Amino acid sequence: MKKDLISITDFSKEEYLRIMELAADFEANPNQELLKGKVVASLFFEPSTRTRLSFETAINRLGGRIVGFADPDSSSATKGETLHDTIKMVSNYADLIVMRHPLEGAARYAAEVSSVPIINAGDGANQHPTQTLLDMYSILKTQGTLDNLNLFMVGDLKFGRTVHSLLQAMSEFENPIFNFIAPESLQMPRGYKHHLEERGIRYFEHEEFTDIISEADIIYMTRVQKERFSDPIEYEKVKDVYILNKAMLENTKPNVRVLHPLPRVNEIATDVDSSEKAYYFEQALNGVFTREAIISHVMNLK
Amino acid sequence: MEKNDAKKKLKLKVSAIKDGTVIDHIPAKSLFEVISILGLDTIKNQITFGTNLESSKLGAKAIIKVSDKFFENDEINKIALIAPHAKLNIIRDYEVAEKKIVEIPEKITGIVKCFNPKCITNNEKITTSFKVINTSPVALKCKYCEKITAENQIKML
Numbered sequence: 491m492k493k494d495l496i497s498i499t500d501f502s503k504e505e506y507l508r509i510m511e512l513a514a515d516f517e518a519n520p521n522q523e524l525l526k527g528k529v530v531a532s533l534f535f536e537p538s539t540r541t542r543l544s545f546e547t548a549i550n551r552l553g554g555r556i557v558g559f560a561d562p563d564s565s566s567a568t569k570g571e572t573l574h575d576t577i578k579m580v581s582n583y584a585d586l587i588v589m590r591h592p593l594e595g596a597a598r599y600a601a602e603v604s605s606v607p608i609i610n611a612g613d614g615a616n617q618h619p620t621q622t623l624l625d626m627y628s629i630l631k632t633q634g635t636l637d638n639l640n641l642f643m644v645g646d647l648k649f650g651r652t653v654h655s656l657l658q659a660m661s662e663f664e665n666p667i668f669n670f671i672a673p674e675s676l677q678m679p680r681g682y683k684h685h686l687e688e689r690g691i692r693y694f695e696h697e698e699f700t701d702i703i704s705e706a707d708i709i710y711m712t713r714v715q716k717e718r719f720s721d722p723i724e725y726e727k728v729k730d731v732y733i734l735n736k737a738m739l740e741n742t743k744p745n746v747r748v749l750h751p752l753p754r755v756n757e758i759a760t761d762v763d764s765s766e767k768a769y770y771f772e773q774a775l776n777g778v779f780t781r782e783a784i785i786s787h788v789m790n791l792k
Numbered sequence: 793m794e795k796n797d798a799k800k801k802l803k804l805k806v807s808a809i810k811d812g813t814v815i816d817h818i819p820a821k822s823l824f825e826v827i828s829i830l831g832l833d834t835i836k837n838q839i840t841f842g843t844n845l846e847s848s849k850l851g852a853k854a855i856i857k858v859s860d861k862f863f864e865n866d867e868i869n870k871i872a873l874i875a876p877h878a879k880l881n882i883i884r885d886y887e888v889a890e891k892k893i894v895e896i897p898e899k900i901t902g903i904v905k906c907f908n909p910k911c912i913t914n915n916e917k918i919t920t921s922f923k924v925i926n927t928s929p930v931a932l933k934c935k936y937c938e939k940i941t942a943e944n945q946i947k948m949l
């Protein structure tokens with residue numbers, strides 16, 4: 491049976507650890523010609539330069555060839571072809587499909603239609619599992635473990651798919667503690683808190699972004715996006731509350747690291763960049779090694 | 793004695809069948825949806841139905857009698873979302889041979905629309921598929937977009 495990566499929960503804890511192990515191997519030796527002679531389709535039904543470049547770098551470092559499109563204007567989708575037909579055709583050409591699509595569930599559907607593995611590079615507000623795995627690799631690299639960590643998530647916890655998937659994945663590990671810092675209108679949805687409660691995992695909710703972060707091992711920042719607010723006054727009230735600056739990091743633990751899925755707007759002040767606790771740019775580089783690992787895993791190359 | 797007579801009279805409002813299935817306790821407002829979900833509008837069997845009958849439990853109920861038709865559980869359970877209290881009497885030679893109740897299945901394929909407008913199933917011709925994660929109230933998790941359609945958001949396709 492072919493292996494796909496559509497949702498972070500498609501993988502077991504053992505598979506998470508296997509990806510981590512492979513990512514470390516690719517970090518030590520990024521150029522391994524495991525995809526030599528193979529064709530990978532990179533289908534971006536919605537543009538995302540950052541994610542696409544990371545994937546295409548990973549594919550090139552594995553020695554694979556790339557076909558596909560970078561934005562929907564150049565694709566048949568805009569000429570009325572169904573996703574079904576595009577995937578049917580491309581899966582006859584390529585050995586692997588990496589796809590990003592603006593509609594939720596598009597990747598799961600593509601996996602049903604395709605005869606070759608599908609890696610979901612984001613399906614609307616639903617899932618972006620390769621981001622989660624690179625976040626986990628970044629946490630493992632900086633903390634030396636995925637167990638017994640105090641994870642602070644800050645900003646838009648209601649719509650932020652990266653924090654939802656990270657919560658699901660990290661809840662598979664030993665004894666995590668979650669701290670959610672968000673305005674009332676953007677709090678972690680009930681379903682995810684229920685997921686933690688079922689597993690007996692502790693979590694705490696805060697509206698104030700203060701020195702409570704002194705307990706943190708990881709501070710995961712997200713963007714508070716204007717378009718998420720139905721009331722513009724509400725946005726104005728909270729937009730500058732969830733900003734991290736260097737002074738706030740003074741009394742934090744020496745091992746704490748600040749993560750962010752990028753691109754940032756203003757939620758991390760630029761003075762944080764020079765702090766040794768800032769990790770978001772390295773985090774992005776980890777994405778290439780993690781995606782090499784994910785491709786190798788779904789295609790059984792290693 | 794009086795009570796039995798009243799019961800008899802109510803039964804007579806819809807004529808008896810020799811062999812087949814009587815589906816009782818359908819909310820009156822869901823009658824035509826039940827007919828369509830079970831495909832009764834496309835079969836040749838004799839069908840009689842009554843609606844807006846008095847029911848202490850449902851307010852107004854409907855009843856359907858289908859001659860020479862015996863439903864598989866998978867088939868009949870499809871109506872559980874809109875007629876959760878429906879009761880079936882299997883009739884053989886004018887007698888009730890068996891009674892059944894409907895049960896909400898673990899998986900629902902087709903029938904229901906995903907409430908999420910950004911779901912791929914609402915944008916391309918795809919059969920919907922849900923896992924029933926709660927039965928009372930009903931909560932359905934879409935296999936595709938992974939969003940949960942709550943009981944008050946359920947719309948039939």
Ligand SMILES: [Zn+2]
Pocket residue numbers: 595906907908911912913934935936937938939
């Ligand atoms: Zn859906």
